[in-house]
Amino acid sequence: MNDALQGKLKKLHFSGIIKTADMRIEQAIREKLSYQEFLEILINDELLNRANKGNHRRLQKAKFPQHKTIEEFNFSYQPSINRQTIYQLSTCEFIRKKENIAFIGPPGTGKTHLAIAIGVKAVTQGYNVLFVTMNDMLEDLYMSRADNSFQQRLRKYAQPDLLIVDELGLRKLNQTSVDDFYEVIAKRYEQRSTIITSNKTFEEWGKILFDPVLATAILDRFVHHCNFIVINGDSYRMREREGFTAHTNKREKLGKLVTSENTADDTVDDDIGSID
Structure with a gap:
């Protein structure tokens, strides 16, 4: 050319x-x-x-903390999860229907992995996605009030086709935080899809949200079109730690055994030397 x-x-x-x-x-x-x-x-x-x-470009804008896929997820370790349900959600039909997803379960059970994996699928289908922790989003909105940029920051969380809010329940929210969270959910209600991950049961969400009236308003809007995925299983991280600890202990025992055998050999050599 x-x-x-x-x-x-x-x-x-x-x-x-x-x-x-x-x-x-x-x-x-x-x-x-x-x-x-x-x-x-x-x-x-x-x-x-x-x-x-x-x-x-959309992957960069999504701000995923890691790149995760559905194929990498170990369903055999979390039998409480219906594999077909996850694969159905990964088609992103729920985004076209303006539905939400809630991943609920103990820490380390794969909630964030699945949320990110579905988010990655959404990106490849042309959707705009944003990943954020609950704490970071609310802190960002709180700080925006100081420079009168609240509406601009609110649009940041209201406009993506899919918003993934991670770690609801790590901290109790105050009145201002609940007000801001309500604004986000209200803006997205029946307009955009939201995924929330939480280590608290759904029954406990009301206690986290501080204001009973706003808590009801938030939950009513989010739950109206929501797919609940409840995970009842052990933590991947704890399992990996236990495996690492067991491996380390095994190596230490082996090391002690080798040292003990070497010491015994040295003793025999000393005895033979004394006979000579």
Whole structure:
């Protein structure tokens, strides 16, 4: 491809075609493609490139703390989770229906993993996603009142197609925090989808939300179109720690055994030496 043509493609922002043009020209000659077939291949390259760039951009904006997938999740360790339900949710049909998801269970049972994994699926389907912990979101909204940017920050949490709020229940909320949380939920109600993870049972949510009236208003809106996933299982992190501790103890015992055998050998050598 000559420089003049490449310059024109750059002006049109056809970076996908620029990347593959030389290869496609060789392919067209080799396979004797028609003009239409050649043009279709170039357009498909451009569309694929734009889709990949869009996914990368949306992944960055989502602010996921880690990249998790459904395929990585160990369903055998959490038998209380219905695998088919999770795969159904990962189709993101719930986002099209403006529904919510609540992952409820003890710490370390995979709630955040599943929330992120579904969020990643949503990104690949073209949805805008934002991940945030409950504490960080409420602190951000609280600080925004100082510089009169509250409405702008509120839009940040109200506009994404999917908002993932992690760790509801780690701290009790005060009146201002509950007010702000209500604003977020009210703005998103029947307009956008929200995923909340919590280590508290749903019956305990009202106690966390401080103000009984606002608690009722928040829960009523969130639960109206909600898929509840309750996880009754052990912590992955505790299991890994126990496995690490057991492995360490085993190595220590083996080390002591080897040391003891070496000491015994040295004693025998000393005895033999004394006989000589």
